[in-house]
Amino acid sequence: MNTRIVRAACPHDCPDTCAMLVTVRDGKATDVRGDPAHPNTAGVLCTKVSRYVERAYHPDRLLYPMKRIGSKGEGKFERISWEEALSTIAARLQAIAKHDARAILPYSYAGTMGAVQGESMAMRFFNRLGASRLDRTICATAGGTGYKYTIGAKMGTDTEQYENAKVILIWGGNPIASNLHFWIKAQEAKRRGATLVAIDPYRSLTAEKCQHHIALLPGTDAALALGLMHILVRDNLLDHDYIARHTLGFDQLRERVATWTPQRTADTCGVPVEQVEMLAKLYGETAMRGEPSAIRLSYGVQRVRGGGMAARNIACLPALVGSWRHPSGGVLLSSGESYPKQTARMERPDLMPSNPSQPPRTINMSTIGDDLLRPASTEFGPKLEAVIVYNSNPVAVAPESAKVARGFAREDLFTVVLEHFQTDTVDYADIVLPATTQLEHTDVHASYGHQYIIANNAAIDPIGEARPNTEIFRLLAQRMGFTEDCFRDTDDELAAQAFDANHPHARRYDWSRVKADGWMKLDMPAAPFAHGGFPTPSGKCEFYSEQMLQAGLDPLPSYTPPYESVASAPELAKDYPLAMISPPQRNFLNTTFVNVQSLRATEGEPHLDIHPDDAVTRGIADGDMVRVFNQRGEMLAKARVSDAPRKGLVVALSIWWKKLASDGRNANELTSQRLTDMGRAPTFYDVLVQVEKARPS
Ligand code: SF4
Numbered sequence: 001m002n003t004r005i006v007r008a009a010c011p012h013d014c015p016d017t018c019a020m021l022v023t024v025r026d027g028k029a030t031d032v033r034g035d036p037a038h039p040n041t042a043g044v045l046c047t048k049v050s051r052y053v054e055r056a057y058h059p060d061r062l063l064y065p066m067k068r069i070g071s072k073g074e075g076k077f078e079r080i081s082w083e084e085a086l087s088t089i090a091a092r093l094q095a096i097a098k099h100d101a102r103a104i105l106p107y108s109y110a111g112t113m114g115a116v117q118g119e120s121m122a123m124r125f126f127n128r129l130g131a132s133r134l135d136r137t138i139c140a141t142a143g144g145t146g147y148k149y150t151i152g153a154k155m156g157t158d159t160e161q162y163e164n165a166k167v168i169l170i171w172g173g174n175p176i177a178s179n180l181h182f183w184i185k186a187q188e189a190k191r192r193g194a195t196l197v198a199i200d201p202y203r204s205l206t207a208e209k210c211q212h213h214i215a216l217l218p219g220t221d222a223a224l225a226l227g228l229m230h231i232l233v234r235d236n237l238l239d240h241d242y243i244a245r246h247t248l249g250f251d252q253l254r255e256r257v258a259t260w261t262p263q264r265t266a267d268t269c270g271v272p273v274e275q276v277e278m279l280a281k282l283y284g285e286t287a288m289r290g291e292p293s294a295i296r297l298s299y300g301v302q303r304v305r306g307g308g309m310a311a312r313n314i315a316c317l318p319a320l321v322g323s324w325r326h327p328s329g330g331v332l333l334s335s336g337e338s339y340p341k342q343t344a345r346m347e348r349p350d351l352m353p354s355n356p357s358q359p360p361r362t363i364n365m366s367t368i369g370d371d372l373l374r375p376a377s378t379e380f381g382p383k384l385e386a387v388i389v390y391n392s393n394p395v396a397v398a399p400e401s402a403k404v405a406r407g408f409a410r411e412d413l414f415t416v417v418l419e420h421f422q423t424d425t426v427d428y429a430d431i432v433l434p435a436t437t438q439l440e441h442t443d444v445h446a447s448y449g450h451q452y453i454i455a456n457n458a459a460i461d462p463i464g465e466a467r468p469n470t471e472i473f474r475l476l477a478q479r480m481g482f483t484e485d486c487f488r489d490t491d492d493e494l495a496a497q498a499f500d501a502n503h504p505h506a507r508r509y510d511w512s513r514v515k516a517d518g519w520m521k522l523d524m525p526a527a528p529f530a531h532g533g534f535p536t537p538s539g540k541c542e543f544y545s546e547q548m549l550q551a552g553l554d555p556l557p558s559y560t561p562p563y564e565s566v567a568s569a570p571e572l573a574k575d576y577p578l579a580m581i582s583p584p585q586r587n588f589l590n591t592t593f594v595n596v597q598s599l600r601a602t603e604g605e606p607h608l609d610i611h612p613d614d615a616v617t618r619g620i621a622d623g624d625m626v627r628v629f630n631q632r633g634e635m636l637a638k639a640r641v642s643d644a645p646r647k648g649l650v651v652a653l654s655i656w657w658k659k660l661a662s663d664g665r666n667a668n669e670l671t672s673q674r675l676t677d678m679g680r681a682p683t684f685y686d687v688l689v690q691v692e693k694a695r696p697s
Helices: 052-056 082-103 121-129 139-152 160-163 180-191 205-208 221-234 238-248 250-257 261-270 273-288 307-319 343-347 364-374 401-410 469-479 491-497 509-518 546-550 570-575 597-603 612-616
Strands: 005-010 021-024 027-035 064-067 077-078 104-108 132-137 167-170 197-200 212-214 292-299 330-333 363-365 385-391 412-419 431-434 443-445 452-456 519-521 578-583 607-610 626-628 634-641 649-651 689-694
Touching: 005 132, 005 443, 005 452, 021 385, 021 491, 027 052, 064 082, 064 546, 077 363, 082 104, 082 121, 082 412, 082 431, 104 121, 104 132, 121 343, 121 469, 139 307, 160 180, 160 292, 167 180, 167 273, 197 205, 197 273, 205 261, 212 273, 221 238, 221 250, 221 261, 221 273, 221 307, 238 307, 273 292, 273 307, 292 307, 307 330, 363 364, 364 401, 443 491, 443 509, 452 509, 509 519, 509 570, 570 689, 607 612, 607 626, 612 634
Parallel strands: 104 385, 132 363, 167 197, 167 292, 197 212, 292 330, 385 412, 412 431, 578 649, 607 634
Antiparallel strands: 005 021, 021 027, 064 077, 064 431, 443 452, 452 519, 578 689, 607 649, 626 634, 626 689
16 A cells, blocks of 8 residues: 655635645545644644545535536536536637626635635736736735734734733634634643633633633724723833834824723723723733733624724734733734735736726625626726636625625626535536645645745645646636746746745745745744834834825724614614624634535534523524524524623624525625725624524425
8 A cells, every 4th residue: 555645734714724744545635634743733633624535525526617507596517528618718708808808807715825726827817818806805804904004014923922921812703713723822821821811792612711701792892992002001001112112103092092981992892891991901911010911813803894993903002011022922913924925926917908998997805796786887897797716605705695696696697616516606607617625736825823834735636627726727828828928837836936035034935845844934033023123104013104094094093883783873773683793613614614514514504692681582492493684684593592692692603505504595695795994895793683583484
């Protein structure tokens, strides 16, 4: 028996980007495990990806190209050859491009986080074609924008350092489900005497294990940060030397937070005033003792109207107390911009044709529901005539999904989907192309939770007739007559171009070495802002931001209430009085893994967590089927009555495939396409609903 171990990377949209070891016996992958030598992975994979072999060899894998033979959404297809698939797609795209290539839209996100199978060859193809550009906002742009206004780049505390923190605020996330390796460090910190505080409207698995839980109202995190700053100033829990040397706008900030008294903060956030006082003192006094107070900020806080400002406000806290001085202090939202990515080299925006009568157009992926239904107009440009979907499942994951499905159901829309499985989106495709999984192709990965570059070597041959995304776009480029050399780059050549080896963070980057070794750590200082040097325009942590003023935003930390809450929309709340959030299920990752039987069996069916007080007034008992509805749509779920959600909040852990739910719907029927204060991002957790016991069908 021929057995070998292949070095690989987890490709999923998770900050941990694990280094994996794949066991291959006689050409078949038999086991996937975490690399014990990798300091962040430390031999541990989450439950989901430990089942990666089950997923790769799943009997439902798409094995060959197909064309639609039923109506859109019905999911009926017949097998065709690659030759027929490619020539059909090329002919249709050429015909559209003849009048206006902007009527073609790529739709993709983080189905793989790889630099090669993500947006390299695909974007070269769409840039050369002159297709509409996609504004990739669906997950992180609100928080990323706000965070960057304050500290300059998406970087911060090294995850490996959290184990030495004395206080950790776990803000807006449930790392047990979605940032496991940070949670392992946080637990180690707790064993060493640290205090962990979860700030989350929902008592998640993580919140249950922290010493304190601040269950604030959804969308009020920015207010809580303002209140904390008020107390830090009031009680002089400040590092005056750090503030003087390394921050901008402290006097204006002090004035701004003066009105954010603990009582106002408590009233806005719906928490006891004592909790606000306790939290500020714990955070500030720890720092004043010269011990590291750290924050792990997650993307949950920014899926609301004021989400960008929330991330900005929270990012101000470490500079006030000087916790950046410690490797284990500071804050981390994302480490993504620690990497010197060569995005332009990979995606080649210079290939865009220049046509003054057809200026480039950008479509926001978060408003795809409306945009698929929009007619041509001077403001919008040409009606969308073709969508090529890869690394995404918009019919299930985009907000207000009834509209998304209506858009994809348009008979005059040509839809191509590259996928592993017949997802909700595939059901609407005209042509389906089978894509390889991470075990079957080459890639290289940055992370947004640690500081390593991780290699992914192909462990097995492609299953069936599946092809890597890169190969599919290379072949399409040939069919379209694109002759530029860049369309001949191999996957290894693309991986070699992914990072700038002249940049101080990645001077040792040599793809052939990383490929063999499996990973390399970036060269970063342990405490990146101990001596200031923030990558902002002023080089300081900007409490006051001139850039924000230029962008028409409040240049100082502030608070914008949600679009939909009892306090901010009382008329709407008469009909829909419960706030709803839909954070990730532990066993799913967005919609990935929902069709893996062993994982879905653990989750059972779509649930709605509801507080006992809210259940009893509606005559709902634990285990009842309930109808959750608002002005946009409805879904069915099984009620789980518990005090894990605060009163007035319901929680629909997500994201289910619609077709695997009993009513063919999921939580995105209820979410809206309204956008955040900055970053043009969706407001998935800014939703009011009503719940009633479902009538038996
Ligand atoms: S999903 Fe996250 S925790 Fe799980 S294996 Fe992948 S990177 Fe690691």
